[in-house]
Amino acid sequence: MNPVDAEGREDHPLLHHQVRDIASRGEGELTEVVHERHGGRLIRIAYIQPASGIGWSTAAENIGPAR
Template identity: 45%
Template structure:
């Protein structure tokens, strides 16, 4: 298994207002991270998660594919 559990991914909407199409919630895209969510050291499973800061100031995550401009 790779020593790194995550890596930052460049995204054209960073620091812009976006909407999560899964929940409909809008906020500012803070980061996109390729994260290893494996439950076994024998098989790696990576997902791209978008970190969005909502109006309350709290961040939530969603699949990066769910992020669209607001």
């Protein structure tokens, strides 16, 4: 796993690079990966911002480099 700061932000290797979300098939810049607790579980959430339009979030496991 990648290093995580005190606020729960992960130093992901694709941060600020173009990524593809396999769940939505959307592409955009990975702006943040955060670790959040939900129902006693720790989940990793990726935030993606497309070149134009509204950004979205997805499970960090759903992202990969854009081609």
